[in-house]
Amino acid sequence: MSAEVFEKVKQVEEEINLANPGDEASVEAFRIRFLGSKNILKPLFGEIRNVEPARKKEFGQLVNSVKQLAETKYQNLKEASQNEAASKKQEGMDLSAPGIPLRLGSRHPISITMDRIIGIFEKIGFGVAQEREIEDDWHNFTAMNTPEDHPARDMQDTFYLRDFSNYLLRTHTSSVQARVMTTSQPPIRIIAPGRVYRNETISARSHCQFHQVEGLYVDEKVSFADLKQSLLYFAQEMYGPETEIRMRPSFFPFTEPSAEVDVSCFICDAKGCSVCKYTGWVEIMGCGMVDPAVLSNCNIDPEKYTGFAFGMGIERQAMMLYKVEDIRLFFENDIRFLKQFRSAL
Ligand code: PHE
Numbered sequence: 001m002s003a004e005v006f007e008k009v010k011q012v013e014e015e016i017n018l019a020n021p022g023d024e025a026s027v028e029a030f031r032i033r034f035l036g037s038k039n040i041l042k043p044l045f046g047e048i049r050n051v052e053p054a055r056k057k058e059f060g061q062l063v064n065s066v067k068q069l070a071e072t073k074y075q076n077l078k079e080a081s082q083n084e085a086a087s088k089k090q091e092g093m094d095l096s097a098p099g100i101p102l103r104l105g106s107r108h109p110i111s112i113t114m115d116r117i118i119g120i121f122e123k124i125g126f127g128v129a130q131e132r133e134i135e136d137d138w139h140n141f142t143a144m145n146t147p148e149d150h151p152a153r154d155m156q157d158t159f160y161l162r163d164f165s166n167y168l169l170r171t172h173t174s175s176v177q178a179r180v181m182t183t184s185q186p187p188i189r190i191i192a193p194g195r196v197y198r199n200e201t202i203s204a205r206s207h208c209q210f211h212q213v214e215g216l217y218v219d220e221k222v223s224f225a226d227l228k229q230s231l232l233y234f235a236q237e238m239y240g241p242e243t244e245i246r247m248r249p250s251f252f253p254f255t256e257p258s259a260e261v262d263v264s265c266f267i268c269d270a271k272g273c274s275v276c277k278y279t280g281w282v283e284i285m286g287c288g289m290v291d292p293a294v295l296s297n298c299n300i301d302p303e304k305y306t307g308f309a310f311g312m313g314i315e316r317q318a319m320m321l322y323k324v325e326d327i328r329l330f331f332e333n334d335i336r337f338l339k340q341f342r343s344a345l
Pocket residue numbers: 171172173174214252255286287288309310311312
């Protein structure tokens with residue numbers, strides 16, 4: 001009797017040794033047969049009562065070792081089939097296939113426009129001056145001949161620093177004129193690109209922050225004709241060789257005389273469209289001869305030197321160049337808008 005049950009266990013042991021399940025499904029079948037809740041070893045444990053007392057211990061050890069064998073083999077099979085699945089996946093990989101393309105960022109339309117303006121003036125000898133955005137009252141207003149009671153100083157237009165009321169966010173890049181003229185003597189020929197701030201309600205047409213490019217040329221015998229010729233050169237480089245300019249009398253505290261500059265509408269070839277409001281002209285900047293009072297405020301001799309200055313809004317130029325109808329798009333960083341300028345890299 002004992003020999004018979006020993007024989008049964010030996011058969012199971014042999015079956016386990018011979019089993020060679022290949023795929024995942026047969027590994028699972030192996031588990032169910034030898035280790036599942038109704039595995040074939042289970043009833044063999046019960047057979048112990050048919051074993052003669054002297055061999056009971058030996059029988060118990062045998063069944064346990066066969067169970068252990070099944071467990072070890074199952075673990076090995078499982079590991080092997082997992083490795084195989086992983087290497088199958090790798091086999092499907094084409095190592096010669098091109099990589100995932102790097103997605104290039106794009107330049108901001110304001111940077112593109114600003115660099116273009118800088119490039120045009122650099123060609124005729126203007127250097128770039130960059131200055132602080134938090135400015136004092138003197139450089140932004142007083143030096144620029146803007147009296148205390150001028151409406152531009154009104155709290156409505158200017159962001160003052162709460163705890164330092166003498167300091168403000170510059171309202172125009174003209175403050176750079178004062179910075180440059182107080183620290184250097186003519187000849188001075190600079191352009192000053194940068195961000196400016198005004199306390200204005202945000203809408204499609206205006207924003208509380210925007211960019212300007214300032215220009216300043218101070219030397220002996222600088223004339224209004226020099227100003228006009230420089231701006232005509234700029235307009236034709238920027239908007240095409242056929243572009244014309246016109247100047248309309250205007251007022252700025254820091255220039256005398258002052259003018260507003262229009263260019264012939266490059267969108268409709270001056271025939272009339274919504275951009276030029278059917279006038280054929282679009283306004284692009286303010287300019288004028290540096291007021292002698294500004295020169296003397298900055299310790300430059302107005303008897304010896306004259307100068308011209310101009311200032312333009314960059315958003316305005318970019319809106320016309322790219323036909324953008326809402327200024328807020330430039331500040332919202334919506335990738336769907338910004339990525340359209342990639343080709344202009
Ligand atoms: N600072 C003026 C503005 O912000 C522009 C300007 C600059 C006009 C220089 C004349 C000369 O509107």
